[in-house]
Amino acid sequence: MKTHRNPTVAVPDLRRRRILGAATGALGAAGLSGAAYPFLASLGPSARARAEGGPVRADLSNIEAGTMAVLAWRGKPVWVLRRTSEMIAALATRSAVLADPLSARSNQPGSCVNATRSERPDWFVAVGLCTHLGCTPALRLDDASLNAELRGPGGFVCPCHGSHFDLAGRVVRDMPAPRNLDIPPYHFEGRDGIVVGQGATDAATASKV
Numbered sequence: 150m151k152t153h154r155n156p157t158v159a160v161p162d163l164r165r166r167r168i169l170g171a172a173t174g175a176l177g178a179a180g181l182s183g184a185a186y187p188f189l190a191s192l193g194p195s196a197r198a199r200a201e202g203g204p205v206r207a208d209l210s211n212i213e214a215g216t217m218a219v220l221a222w223r224g225k226p227v228w229v230l231r232r233t234s235e236m237i238a239a240l241a242t243r244s245a246v247l248a249d250p251l252s253a254r255s256n257q258p259g260s261c262v263n264a265t266r267s268e269r270p271d272w273f274v275a276v277g278l279c280t281h282l283g284c285t286p287a288l289r290l291d292d293a294s295l296n297a298e299l300r301g302p303g304g305f306v307c308p309c310h311g312s313h314f315d316l317a318g319r320v321v322r323d324m325p326a327p328r329n330l331d332i333p334p335y336h337f338e339g340r341d342g343i344v345v346g347q348g349a350t351d352a353a354t355a356s357k358v
């Protein structure tokens with residue numbers, strides 16, 4: 150496997166921004182239509198490698214707590230949300246309203262079958278496509294009725310048929326979406342790097358080859 154010394158995806162300056170009003174459109178019709186999140190502009194690996202589904206690297210150092218950015222992997226939008234401590238704490242309080250709180254019937258790496266559905270509690274990484282018919286849910290942080298339903302701050306709402314998800318991508322009961330949002334294989338590199346498309350176990354194996 151080709152190795153990279155430095156993160157190969159640059160993150161725009163997000164310090165004063167939460168959810169931006171426009172994405173770059175670089176992902177085209179693959180699912181970002183209607184989304185409005187900072188886009189992680191890829192500097193590599195090569196376009197060919199990305200088209201073939203290779204792992205994509207990103208530098209997360211500029212993403213502040215409570216904000217989300219998007220990167221493209223295999224033609225899909227992959228969300229990277231940096232959760233606050235309040236968001237993380239709320240994940241443990243809402244099992245009763247969720248269809249699959251333990252993610253027993255959902256798609257994620259084994260390392261993400263846990264209370265936060267993530268490798269690290271403060272980072273939520275998921276394919277940003279609704280598991281019903283593939284629309285792109287919207288992040289809602291200040292929706293009082295959604296927060297009351299989820300008993301905590303923030304969630305996602307699908308604009309097509311109204312499915313609700315919490316900030317671990319877990320779908321609320323009796324929604325059209327049949328399962329929680331899918332989580333791709335990924336792992337972290339150091340403190341601020343992430344590789345989407347390759348799990349930690351695969352990365353460890355590749356490094357020995």
Ligand code: FES
Pocket residue numbers: 279280281282283284307308309310311312325326
């Ligand atoms: S596509 Fe999301 S609820 Fe139908």
